[in-house]
Amino acid sequence: MYSSLKQTLDSQAVTLVAVSKTKPHSALMELYDKGQRVFGENRVQELVEKQEALPKDIEWHMIGALQKNKVKYLAPFVTMIQSLDSLALARIINKEAAKNERTIPVLLQIKIGTEDSKSGYSIDLLKTELPEIMTLGNINICGVMGIGTFTHDEEVTLMEFRTLKSYFSELKESAFTESENFKEISMGMSGDYQLAIEEGSTMVRIGSLLFGSR
Numbered sequence: 738m739y740s741s742l743k744q745t746l747d748s749q750a751v752t753l754v755a756v757s758k759t760k761p762h763s764a765l766m767e768l769y770d771k772g773q774r775v776f777g778e779n780r781v782q783e784l785v786e787k788q789e790a791l792p793k794d795i796e797w798h799m800i801g802a803l804q805k806n807k808v809k810y811l812a813p814f815v816t817m818i819q820s821l822d823s824l825a826l827a828r829i830i831n832k833e834a835a836k837n838e839r840t841i842p843v844l845l846q847i848k849i850g851t852e853d854s855k856s857g858y859s860i861d862l863l864k865t866e867l868p869e870i871m872t873l874g875n876i877n878i879c880g881v882m883g884i885g886t887f888t889h890d891e892e893v894t895l896m897e898f899r900t901l902k903s904y905f906s907e908l909k910e911s912a913f914t915e916s917e918n919f920k921e922i923s924m925g926m927s928g929d930y931q932l933a934i935e936e937g938s939t940m941v942r943i944g945s946l947l948f949g950s951r
């Protein structure tokens with residue numbers, strides 16, 4: 738499964754984030770040995786524990802809701818925080834990045850689904866807060882991320898992906914015309930990654946298809 742999927746995604750220039758939450762080290766190492774380097778986790782403690790134990794050339798993406806008091810544990814090494822959803826969180830990430838004398842790449846998580854009410858910016862609040870986020874020198878805004886509604890209704894998923902793509906384009910034109918870094922649209926999971934790519938995804942987050950159900 739892994740090799741054919743990776744090949745397909747590579748040929749479309751789509752980044753594969755292997756979502757390894759709840760899976761043991763051995764499962765990650767199996768993919769690592771086949772060449773996978775980008776892994777995603779949604780809990781800080783588990784991410785840090787795996788980062789300490791596993792090879793240092795793994796690129797770790799934080800994809801879950803992030804509490805402000807836990808940013809400091811990720812700041813020294815995290816490759817990308819995909820779940821930036823408030824100015825307060827952005828300020829903390831910026832501060833912890835500066836302490837570590839680095840810049841942390843982030844994605845703006847935007848609410849597109851109907852059920853995941855806890856996380857993700859509403860587009861209106863994002864537009865309000867973005868100017869200040871953009872002044873923070875130690876974060877690098879690389880694009881947007883969205884989590885679709887868990888549904889078998891492909892029409893719903895399609896509309897959500899189109900919504901995220903249109904937000905991306907709108908932000909690109911209004912705020913990031915000068916930025917080469919603002920280019921990622923992280924959307925698509927095991928059940929809908931093909932549709933996501935058709936709709937413009939540049940980064941898919943795939944767990945159960947690679948590792949089995951959780």
Ligand SMILES: *Cc1c(COP(=O)(O)O)cnc(C)c1O
Nearest residue numbers: 756779800926927942943944945
């Ligand atoms: C768990 C998770 C995924 C992967 O889901 P699968 O359906 O197992 O591929 C993707 N994105 C986020 C934010 C997740 O929490």
